[in-house]
Amino acid sequence: MVLILAAGCSQKVKEQSPGQSYSDLLTNGKWVLRSVIINPPINGGDTDFYAMYPDCVRDDTLFFNKDGVSTLDKGVLKCTSADSQQAFFKWKLKGDNLIMDGKSAKIKNLDDHHLYIIYSQDLNSITHNLSATYKNSR
Numbered sequence: 278m279v280l281i282l283a284a285g286c287s288q289k290v291k292e293q294s295p296g297q298s299y300s301d302l303l304t305n306g307k308w309v310l311r312s313v314i315i316n317p318p319i320n321g322g323d324t325d326f327y328a329m330y331p332d333c334v335r336d337d338t339l340f341f342n343k344d345g346v347s348t349l350d351k352g353v354l355k356c357t358s359a360d361s362q363q364a365f366f367k368w369k370l371k372g373d374n375l376i377m378d379g380k381s382a383k384i385k386n387l388d389d390h391h392l393y394i395i396y397s398q399d400l401n402s403i404t405h406n407l408s409a410t411y412k413n414s415r
Contacts, residue, residue, distance in 0.1 A: 299370050302387050303341040307415040310337065314408045319400065326407065331356060339411065345369055347377065382409075389413060 313326040323329070336352030349364045366378040373384045375394060382396035385408075392411040397404050 297389075299373070299375075299384060299387055300343075302389065303368075303370075303375075303392070304343050305389075305415070306341065306392070306411075306413040308339040308341075308392055308411040309414050310335065310339075310409065311412045312410045316406045316408075317403070319405070333360075338414070341368055 310327070310330075313330070314324050315326040316324060318324045319326070320329075327335075333351075333354040333356040336354050338350045338352060340348040340350070342348065345367055347366050347368045349366070351360055351362055351364070368375065368377045370376070371381075375382045375384055380396070382394040384392070384394055386393035390413050392413070393408070395406065395408050397406055399405070
């Protein structure tokens with residue numbers, strides 16, 4: 278599974294909401310990807326990885342269910358007509374690491390409105406660091 282995560286423009290890291298755990302915040306969300314920054318750059322210097330995503334990915338919504346299963350709803354636009362409406366995968370927290378289908382992302386910021394994570398992904402035999410920001414649209 279490819280992690281689809283996005284990075285915020287601000288370098289300021291916010292603290293999680295008082296009294297709420299990461300699990301509480303994640304499961305009380307309808308998370309929509311809003312940005313992905315990649316480093317090192319690709320395609321001759323592009324760092325805005327989100328700008329390369331097709332519209333059929335940009336309208337996807339991610340739900341973290343309390344039972345440890347996450348739902349990715351494909352939204353109105355499908356990348357292919359054969360795409361199912363939803364995909365499912367397992368998730369868990371280990372400290373400030375969000376693990377989805379065995380792939381780990383470090384939570385840098387999580388509050389009622391935003392999820393900001395950092396993870397690594399190999400593309401064309403090069404390891405890239407990605408920063409992803411999701412907005413809670415619930």
